[in-house]
Amino acid sequence: MSTTTSSIPSTMRGVLCTAIGDPSVLSYRTDLPVPQPTTGQILIRNSYAGVNYIDTYFRSGIYPSPKPEILGRDGEGVIVALGEGETYGLKLGQRVVWMGSGGYAEYSAVPALHVAPIPDGIPETIAVASLLQGLTALTMIRESHHTKAGEWCLVHAAAGGVGLWLCQLLKALGARVIGTASTPEKIAQAHGAGAEKMINYSTTTSADLVAQIMELTGGQGVAAVFDGVGKDTFDDDLKVVKRKGTVVSFGNASGVVPPFAISKLAPKCIKLLRPQVFGYIATRQEFTTYTAELFRFIMENKIEVKVHKVYDLQDAQLVHEDLEGRKTMGKLLMRV
Template sequence: MSLRPRVIVNPLLNTATTITRLRSLTSQLSFRQSPASRRPPNPNAIRAMSSLPSTMKAVSFSQTGGPDVLEYSESTPLPQLQDGQVLVKNNFAGVNYIDTYFRSGLYPAQFPFTPGQEAAGTIVKIQGANPLGFKEGDRVVWIKVGGYAEYTAVAADRVIKIPQGVSEENAVGSFLMGMTALSLIKEAYPVKKGDTILVHAAAGGMGLLLTQMLREFGCTVIGTAGGPEKCALAKENGAHHVIDYKATSGPSWVEQVLKLTNGEGVDCTYDGVGKDTWEGDLEVAKRKSKVVYYGNASGPVPPINITRLTAKNISIMRSTLMGYIVTRPELEYYASGVLDMVKDGKLKIKIHKIYPLAEARQAQEDLEGRRTTGKLLLKL
């Protein structure tokens, strides 16, 4: 049986009057309909919202140790949103040394812990007030924790929209490392045109971005890397001089840096290696120069007798990006600085490899084994 709308005819109204009133009503309704309501809804957002699962794929660990403590699961409960958070369906997550610091116990973590400081994807849900104007379906990149998972609940003020023309891979491939590099040269040691800067691990993900930025700022870059292929890559990305620290013959990297600087040393060293390089850093430091540590790839720098800095008035510091992006304006400043450079083609992103989420353990093994160049990503 078909259901037809019931029509009530008022005999007091003639046909002409009825038609006139109907036209008037239709015109009013059309006028009141806003342009936004006439726009077709974002099909990706509708699809995501209508198909949110109760569980997801994720990688976590419940004890510290080597990469073998990482556990892959396909039945992790979906995170519950709190006010001020957005739920992001992650498509790519960055793999960084800081992930290994939490896993190894160098940095404290609450178990079970899902690593991953950054990811890129799509907003599928928004909870509570939304002063930043995000919409379901927005392409975003974020910085927090929990990136080794299909979905992450992220505080909205830690989320940045991806500009048009920038892929999700390049957004997350440049995000944490790019902001770290920019904070080093803007605040940790504000570089000046003509400075001579030493960059360790110049063929790594961080080193490649840092070298390109330093070249853009008019600095002379001396890079160190392990092996001919990595040295060539560092050179291709802007290093003026590259030293192979794995070379079994010839002068040490310290001797080569001093030779390149006519015995004066460098204005600043940016060191993400740590334990293996810190003593050499002090030897190649110029008078009144600075050594900035931002990572511990070979282990943390041991306690230093401060009198070792006296002869050349050397300053040292341990920098962290998180100390420079505490506020929303600070995050926006560094994020836009990096993503604009990517969009304009001034910053080239080298993706070493994209691993399936289930191979997160292998990704961290490759990173710690220094078998990589450029950025490592997980596909979610």
């Protein structure tokens, strides 16, 4: 470790995912070793840990990873140590937001490449509520499908963390959003975020959903589908996307999309992508460019960042139950 502040303890509080399983495998501990930053890493003392749907995939084994492990892909806190190597001018004591791993803990050692100083105008919790989900939405509307004003887009789980970002950013670009959600409360929330038309996909048959979207779009279908739901919605995505349109499949909240014959894409010349946000921010320049744009949206009040709830770190099991139980809207955070 090249540079540190004076007092970093050897143990810390955190939540260990002890095995693959249901939320009961998440164990709150007070004796976890504080990680050491390796080359190119920075040690952060977290004030908030972000929670993302991907955390449930690592816990349940949908995405394989060695156990035990500390989950958590984003956080907000203060830099307390800089590792050797390139640390992009970041400084001890700076208030930052980060993307990486090991967030459900007091300290996280994370790649400097994905650490951003928080601008003064952005209040506590908002940067961490924005970074991963906001960058996911922003990179998808810029790169997965270069969205244009006036075109129709379909956003599934439109009241979720990424969903609310997509609704607002697409509206800001002048696109027209059709959203889906499972409750009247979620439908109202997504409407407020800019979705012009909402469909409750838990009370609508698949045939009805397709018919409504085709009618709204004058029989053409949507230019792009943004789908983080996966298994339950994928087949309909191919029906409602227009000729030469794009299906962006970016998650598996209902389960993984099963293998399918690519010839299904042929009749309408559909473009299909399965992006991940880290692939769009792999260089420091990409990360800082998109992060600066994201922060601008927030500081210019063009986006309202919705935090569902700030939980305590000890309540990680409940956080996962609420997220998988579809009880949440917007971003979930844990106070560290």
